[in-house]
Amino acid sequence: MSAVLLSCSTAVAAPAPLARPSIAIVDVTVVDPEQVHTSMPRTVLVEDRRIVAVVEPRKAVIPEHALRVDGRGRYLMPGLVDLHVHLFNLASKRPPNDWTFPLFVANGVTAVREMSTNADGVKQARRWNDARSRGEIVAPRIIAAGIAVGGASPQAAIDAVDAAADAGADFIKVFSELPQAQWQAVLAEARRRGLPVAGHVPAQVALQATAAAGQHDNEHLMQAVEACSSKESALIAGRAAGGEALSTAQLDADTRQAAQHFDAKRCRAVAAAVAAAGQVQIPTLVLPHTEAEGSAAALANDPRWIYLRADERLRWQRAQATLTADDHALFRERWSALRRIAAIFHRADVVMLAGTDTPMPGVYPGYSLHDELELLVAAGLSPREALRAATSLSAHLPGVDTNSGAIAAGRRADLVLLDADPTRDIRNTRLIRAVVLDGRLLTREALDALLADAARAQAP
Numbered sequence: 096m097s098a099v100l101l102s103c104s105t106a107v108a109a110p111a112p113l114a115r116p117s118i119a120i121v122d123v124t125v126v127d128p129e130q131v132h133t134s135m136p137r138t139v140l141v142e143d144r145r146i147v148a149v150v151e152p153r154k155a156v157i158p159e160h161a162l163r164v165d166g167r168g169r170y171l172m173p174g175l176v177d178l179h180v181h182l183f184n185l186a187s188k189r190p191p192n193d194w195t196f197p198l199f200v201a202n203g204v205t206a207v208r209e210m211s212t213n214a215d216g217v218k219q220a221r222r223w224n225d226a227r228s229r230g231e232i233v234a235p236r237i238i239a240a241g242i243a244v245g246g247a248s249p250q251a252a253i254d255a256v257d258a259a260a261d262a263g264a265d266f267i268k269v270f271s272e273l274p275q276a277q278w279q280a281v282l283a284e285a286r287r288r289g290l291p292v293a294g295h296v297p298a299q300v301a302l303q304a305t306a307a308a309g310q311h312d313n314e315h316l317m318q319a320v321e322a323c324s325s326k327e328s329a330l331i332a333g334r335a336a337g338g339e340a341l342s343t344a345q346l347d348a349d350t351r352q353a354a355q356h357f358d359a360k361r362c363r364a365v366a367a368a369v370a371a372a373g374q375v376q377i378p379t380l381v382l383p384h385t386e387a388e389g390s391a392a393a394l395a396n397d398p399r400w401i402y403l404r405a406d407e408r409l410r411w412q413r414a415q416a417t418l419t420a421d422d423h424a425l426f427r428e429r430w431s432a433l434r435r436i437a438a439i440f441h442r443a444d445v446v447m448l449a450g451t452d453t454p455m456p457g458v459y460p461g462y463s464l465h466d467e468l469e470l471l472v473a474a475g476l477s478p479r480e481a482l483r484a485a486t487s488l489s490a491h492l493p494g495v496d497t498n499s500g501a502i503a504a505g506r507r508a509d510l511v512l513l514d515a516d517p518t519r520d521i522r523n524t525r526l527i528r529a530v531v532l533d534g535r536l537l538t539r540e541a542l543d544a545l546l547a548d549a550a551r552a553q554a555p
């Protein structure tokens with residue numbers, strides 16, 4: 096992979112291994128998601144791993160040795176962030192998903208948030224970040240890593256939070272199966288240890304209650320279908336009465352019942368409460384959308400199949416093969432509720448950020464973030480709001496180390512150069528001309544070479 100990097104730095108005389116040639120992106124339209132309007136063309140200078148200047152082209156002082164990139168007619172936006180990815184396979188004990196790295200980068204995803212790992216995974220994430228800084232791997236920066244906790248009792252859950260905090264987790268991840276008593280214990284202990292709690296709103300607790308209690312973010316709009324249903328109280332009471340042995344089958348049946356009793360008025364009230372409590376939602380719309388629209392045929396014919404590692408192909412195929420007619424009905428009903436909920440939440444000003452849950456079956460690393468942006472726009476966000484959800488707004492998440500998300504002097508040089516304006520049509524985020532990754536330039540040719548390498552690495 097370093098061959099790709101070297102080949103785009105050959106414009107300067109043999110750089111030392113750690114050197115990054117300066118980059119000047121000349122006369123480019125800068126898309127800063129936090130601004131209301133797009134500015135006049137600028138020249139953007141990158142040195143080492145920072146943006147050092149954003150100036151009118153005629154005022155730019157471009158170092159002689161800098162790599163010059165023609166920005167005329169092009170658009171420069173901050174690197175995209177996928178706030179919900181899985182780089183580890185703890186349950187299946189398969190190797191980590193570093194095969195995803197070139198796909199993220201080639202799609203302009205320069206940072207990701209790891210959603211479920213352990214102490215070893217936290218260390219591995221740091222090693223990847225260090226190797227990335229040294230230019231040894233082409234990879235997104237891992238901006239936060241969470242450790243999932245559980246436990247047979249509240250005390251066991253507290254111990255798990257302490258172990259996760261000691262292991263250096265950036266946040267505590269909770270799952271649907273966590274019983275209410277353990278969830279409360281986790282919330283209190285995480286607060287004591289200064290760590291945010293993120294993840295699934297547990298199945299035994301109402302969405303609004305978790306927002307009010309301070310669960311910082313909710314993934315996948317978990318429990319929103321229930322919260323936006325006239326059946327919510329009955330369903331949650333039933334789960335609580337059933338104790339700790341909640342089956343996936345029961346939760347799926349509950350979700351279908353909830354979706355069939357969608358209540359828009361109730362949903363607007365829930366949305367207002369979630370917005371007021373400041374709970375962030377990472378809806379990962381691309382996942383339920385893929386579930387509802389995907390098929391075995393689509394999987395087999397997808398041109399991106401060549402990038403998947405062999406064990407991952409097998410997992411996707413198996414997941415597809417075991418689906419029943421009931422599963423497909425659930426997927427359709429859940430998606431039809433979730434798309435309405437996303438629109439209602441957006442109108443109520445709930446903060447929604449971009450994540451994908453990749454590599455869930457059918458959810459391709461990197462590519463899926465562009466699908467998510469499109470789905471957010473379909474839910475009512477403007478293209479600029481969708482860009483914010485995948486760039487500057489990630490700073491809403493505590494534990495996320497971010498000094499990117501804007502194009503300004505001092506920010507990290509994680510940038511994406513586009514051939515067309517993403518604020519006019521969000522699909523233009525796919526028209527990637529170049530990526531600046533941690534201050535290193537990857538031209539379109541270099542990105543194509545990266546993808547070709549990725550496919551070759553997985554060839555049978």
Ligand SMILES: [Zn+2]
Pocket residue numbers: 179180181210452
């Ligand atoms: Zn996930």
